[in-house]
Amino acid sequence: DIAVVINLIGASGRNLLAGVSRYAREHCHWRIHLFKNGGEFSAKVLADIEVTGLDGLIISDDPAPVVRERIKEIGIPVVVIGMGGVWFDGRLDAICSVRNDDEDIGRFGAKFFSSLGRFRSYGYVPCLDRRYWSLLREKGFRSQLRRVKGPDVRVFRHSPDAGAKQDQEELSAWLTSLPKPAAVMAAYDDRATNVIEAAARAGIAMPESLNVIGVDNDELLCDFTSPMLTSIMPDHEALGACAAAQLERLLARTRKPMARTVLVKEKKLVERESTGATTASAHIIERALAFIAQNARRDITPVDVVKHLRISRRLADLRFHEQYGATIAETITRTRLEHVASKLRETDLPIKRIAGSLEFRNVNSLRNRFLACYGMSMRAWRRDHHGAK
Numbered sequence: 001d002i003a004v005v006i007n008l009i010g011a012s013g014r015n016l017l018a019g020v021s022r023y024a025r026e027h028c029h030w031r032i033h034l035f036k037n038g039g040e041f042s043a044k045v046l047a048d049i050e051v052t053g054l055d056g057l058i059i060s061d062d063p064a065p066v067v068r069e070r071i072k073e074i075g076i077p078v079v080v081i082g083m084g085g086v087w088f089d090g091r092l093d094a095i096c097s098v099r100n101d102d103e104d105i106g107r108f109g110a111k112f113f114s115s116l117g118r119f120r121s122y123g124y125v126p127c128l129d130r131r132y133w134s135l136l137r138e139k140g141f142r143s144q145l146r147r148v149k150g151p152d153v154r155v156f157r158h159s160p161d162a163g164a165k166q167d168q169e170e171l172s173a174w175l176t177s178l179p180k181p182a183a184v185m186a187a188y189d190d191r192a193t194n195v196i197e198a199a200a201r202a203g204i205a206m207p208e209s210l211n212v213i214g215v216d217n218d219e220l221l222c223d224f225t226s227p228m229l230t231s232i233m234p235d236h237e238a239l240g241a242c243a244a245a246q247l248e249r250l251l252a253r254t255r256k257p258m259a260r261t262v263l264v265k266e267k268k269l270v271e272r273e274s275t276g277a278t279t280a281s282a283h284i285i286e287r288a289l290a291f292i293a294q295n296a297r298r299d300i301t302p303v304d305v306v307k308h309l310r311i312s313r314r315l316a317d318l319r320f321h322e323q324y325g326a327t328i329a330e331t332i333t334r335t336r337l338e339h340v341a342s343k344l345r346e347t348d349l350p351i352k353r354i355a356g357s358l359e360f361r362n363v364n365s366l367r368n369r370f371l372a373c374y375g376m377s378m379r380a381w382r383r384d385h386h387g388a389k
Contacts (some may be wrong), residue, residue, distance in 0.1 A: 001054050002247070003046075005035045006081070007061040011218045014238045016081060019240025020058060028248055038063040046070055056247050077250035079243045083132050096246045100234045102133040105248045106140025106185070108232055109213055112269055113147055113183040115311035116211065116319075117284050120179035125156045125171070125195055127187040134187035137215065141185050154178060171198035188213035188281040189221045189231055196225045196274065227273030235266035259325040271315075284309060284319045288328065296335045299359035302328040337373050340366070344382040351378055 004020055007013045024030045033049060037042040038061040046054075046067055057071060060081035071078060072089075080097040082361065105302070124141050127134040142153045156174050175197070175198055177182070186192035192214030196206065204210050206227050217233035221278050242264050257347045292300070305328050306316045317327050326334075336358060341352045352363055360366040370378050 001033060001049065002030045003035065003041065003049060003054060003059075005038055005041045005057070005059040005061055005063065006274045007038070008036045008242075010216070011220070012216050013060070014236075015236035016060060016240035016243075019237035019242070020244045021242035022237070022242075023241040023248075028074045030243070033037065033161045036168065037061050043067050043070065050074070054250055054364075058243050058247055060360045061160035064321065077247060079247045079250065079336060081239065081243050081302055094250055096250065096260060096262065096379075098239060098243045098264060100133070100236075100239060100267075101265045102136035102264075103140035103143075104265055105232055105234060105267060106137035106142070107144040107217060107265060109185040109215075110141045112183075112213065112232075112275075113211065114145075115284070115309070115315055116183070116275065116291070119151075119181050119183040120209070121151055121154060122154065123154045123174075123178055123182060125184060125186040125191055128158065128167075131187075134292075137185070137187055153206045154348070165342045167200060168194065168198050172202040175199050175210065176202045178210075179329060180204075181211070182209065183211045184213075186214045189216045189229060192229055192231070192274075193225050194220055196227070196229065201227040207273065207275055213269075217270045222272060224269070227272070230275040231270050233268050233270050234262065235268075238266045239264045240331055271318075284311070284316070288316065288320070288367055292328075292332055292335050296332070296339055297358050299331070299361065300332060305332070333369060334359075334373065338371055340370060340378070341374070341381065341385075344378060345385045345387070 002024075004017070006017050006020075008017065024032065035045070038059075041059075041063040042065050043064065044125070054074070054076055056077045057081075058079045058081065063069070075094065077094040078096075080187060083097060084101050099193070110122075113122065113230050122141075122145055124138050126138055135173075138153075139157060141268055145153055147152075154174075156171060158170055164225050175182070175195070178184075184195055186195050194213055195212050199212070206212065212229065214231045215234065217231040220228040222231050242262060246262060288305050288309060291305055295304070302313060302316070306313050309316055313328075320326060320328055322329065339358055340354060340360075343349060344351075347354075349357070351367075355363045356367050365380055370381070374381055376384075
């Protein structure tokens, strides 16, 4: 019998449960007792389960201290989703914590903003009660931007005991003070919606003057805001499955040493309107066009361009299409064909020599591309333009 205590209010909790359930269904034969929050997992409930036997616990939402102490007395294997904290006190074995690599989530957010180009300022908005995962995301965000020599990150510090109205007023004033364009990461989606509301209150245009990202990809929240919120999506289902796998190992009582803390790195970005095209996007296009122009005499590909930009191919093509109306591949082809046309106009070199000098490996393919672009063969184009300035 396994007790699973997960707060199911948010999307992340439901995805955690899906991961635990999937792993248990595919690999174990557990009878699961589900508790939708720590409050449900009361001392009385625990006592009732003990009568029939409790073999292990997966928990992400703390119960009352008396319940936690009773779990320690029983000595059953425990997997904590999140920081182990007080669960580790007095226990040397049969316990493990699994959690998202929150510091890496912060770095991931900073890398995404860097891929958009240059912002004049960067900000971080922590959760109101300064949870460990919020602090780690802040640390990763700041350290990554420091590595690329970006501006110092300005962290919003709300007044203690501030109500919702005062928090919004202070947040609006803080956002107004940031040099624009600004890029702000919030600790999680709910806090990011506060940022978007405060920006609207302050009359700050998004995403032209302010880019915002959150964490969790809670679709109900992300799609409800205006503009819709871009969010980093940790793989909470993978986290839940990892928790179940670690509990299975603890139950097997293997003698192999086990890590006390396991970090899950899986995540992706779900891009929406809060980080749409900005003046920062134009910087990406400028860098890409400069690289293509400098290297157009070589057989370069879009892969070479995105390596130079240090962003994903999908994001690079998205920015190109938004700002330039063409893909990277189309831009490379057109630029290289312009060099071909220049040599046809200015030299008497045979077409095969021109192809070789520009690293076109297949002359027939070059002829077909030129015809598609210029509406005439290379020979006809040379006849009409040779010697022209």
